[in-house]
Amino acid sequence: MLTEAARLLTGRLERLGTLSVADKQAVQSLVQHPAVHEARTDVFCDGDQRRELHLVLSGFFCRYKLLADGSRQILAILLPGDLCDPNLFSNAPYDFSVGALARGCTAALSRPPLHELFRRPALARAFSLTRHFDDALSREWLVNLGRRGTEQRLVRLLSELTWRLEAFGLSTGNKITLPLVQADLADSIGVTHVHLCRTLKQLQSEGLLRTERGRIVISDVAGLRKAVGVWPSYLAGLISVATPLQEPVAPRRQLEAFVEPLAI
Amino acid sequence: MLTEAARLLTGRLERLGTLSVADKQAVQSLVQHPAVHEARTDVFCDGDQRRELHLVLSGFFCRYKLLADGSRQILAILLPGDLCDPNLFSNAPYDFSVGALARGCTAALSRPPLHELFRRPALARAFSLTRHFDDALSREWLVNLGRRGTEQRLVRLLSELTWRLEAFGLSTGNKITLPLVQADLADSIGVTHVHLCRTLKQLQSEGLLRTERGRIVISDVAGLRKAVGVWPSYLAGLISVATPLQEPVAPRRQLEAFVEPLAI
DNA sequence: CGGGTCGTTGAGTGGGGTCAACACGGGTGG
DNA sequence: CCACCCGTGTTGACCCCACTCAACGACCCG
Structure with missing residues (x-):
């Protein structure tokens, strides 16, 4: 499953710009910790410390905020290939939650080595485009x-x-x-x-x-x-x-x- | 006015983390092209090509989108020290406009040298925080x-x-x-x-x-x-x-x- | 003094919220 | 196997928040 996950991510990035073989290998080596999430369970919650970066592999997820009165506002719907956290470089605790809307899988990318990838212009460009x-x-x-x-x-x-x-x-x-x-x-x-x-x-x-x-x-x-x-x-x-x-x-x-x- | 502008920006960044003298000088050397904007005039418009990065020096500005029926949705209100474009690295045409709500000034930072500043960890951190x-x-x-x-x-x-x-x-x-x-x-x-x-x-x-x-x-x-x-x-x-x-x-x-x- | 922007108020309307009740299906446990 | 429950979807009745249209007043400008 890990290699599928890695493929998904590089596949997505390649749609945003040409990557060299070395670029792709660099990304793929970071994909780790696949995990299954049942519908209506959280990947992380508002207030949690930011750790690895989660990548959606399959299923539908969402970013959302819960209000005091219990109501929920969904901020974005995440599809396979999307990153749960829009901000790759923040280290603050999350101010929103991410949960699964439909059963699906995620993988995790540890952030420090991910930041290293920005040395590679093609990858920096691709990641910035996803951000865009x-x-x-x-x-x-x-x-x-x-x-x-x-x-x-x-x-x-x-x-x-x-x-x-x-x-x-x-x-x-x-x-x-x-x-x-x-x-x-x-x-x-x-x-x-x-x-x-x-x-x-x-x-x-x-x-x-x-x-x-x-x-x-x-x-x-x-x-x-x-x-x-x-x-x-x-x-x-x-x-x-x-x-x-x-x-x-x-x-x-x-x-x-x-x-x-x-x-x- | 240029030096005031430069001071404003470094002052803002310093509130988000300690900067060295060299860091501050590096930022300040980029601040250029001060301009006055009357209330209800645009700094740039939806569809314009992204060029320099505009920095609010004084006055109130806003990011907004205009709809087909003429109505306007304001996306963010920009105060002195804020950057007009949230995305420092995008090169796509703007998909929103920025206009002055109250008479004010902006300065411009040209992007390529701005990107150079990300080599400096303290500045990278500070800019990422503003993004956050x-x-x-x-x-x-x-x-x-x-x-x-x-x-x-x-x-x-x-x-x-x-x-x-x-x-x-x-x-x-x-x-x-x-x-x-x-x-x-x-x-x-x-x-x-x-x-x-x-x-x-x-x-x-x-x-x-x-x-x-x-x-x-x-x-x-x-x-x-x-x-x-x-x-x-x-x-x-x-x-x-x-x-x-x-x-x-x-x-x-x-x-x-x-x-x-x-x-x- | 006149015109334009901005603010204010009123009357009427309707979109969307609220509160219920109920239907349906799929799971769980007896 | 059935009984039950809970999450989900559906419908109706009622009401109110906010929109629309309109007129007018205040202020600022030329």
């Missing part, structure tokens, strides 16, 4: 929560997930099954699970998706994306050239130039 | 927008600003004047300016603040913070030990250990 997308997503979520109605929030969240899954080769075709419970979506877009259920029915009646116990089946990915209206430019660079929709996508070449290497 | 707080703030905003009612959102936003201003020596005492228009607050917490006005009146009747044309005067900072209920632990490390409220603050010493230096 992490930021861009959280900005989108902020806009979503602040300025849009429930249906748009939901449609955009689901659409984001389809783009990300597709970008990393985790889905193909016009149908995607998300192993998410309705409460997870509700806590992501800041509405109650009751209201989320109704909004989901709405989309269902439009033929975009189907609900099953414990999963959401998007039966018309293209239609869903169309319901968003605009092309997700904040994901430019993540989405490959193979999927033009409305605006033209930045050519793959440009991607390489997106992030400066650390000048070392 | 930037992240922590955006997570708080996400929670705010997703899970809280208008009054709490507003109280927490204002309270955040008081803590940050105080932490960086930009305010003292129990009274703070914010050079913000009501629409700015409304666009920050995701409500209409009409509703914000009413909520403001509410707080005003509780004796916490006063409104003037173009500014909000917080007349009872302590009372405002009390209205939040909890201590802003997400700012631990930023807020000095001098201001204990409810929970004990992490001792200054620990701060040094918050961020790993780049292993170089």
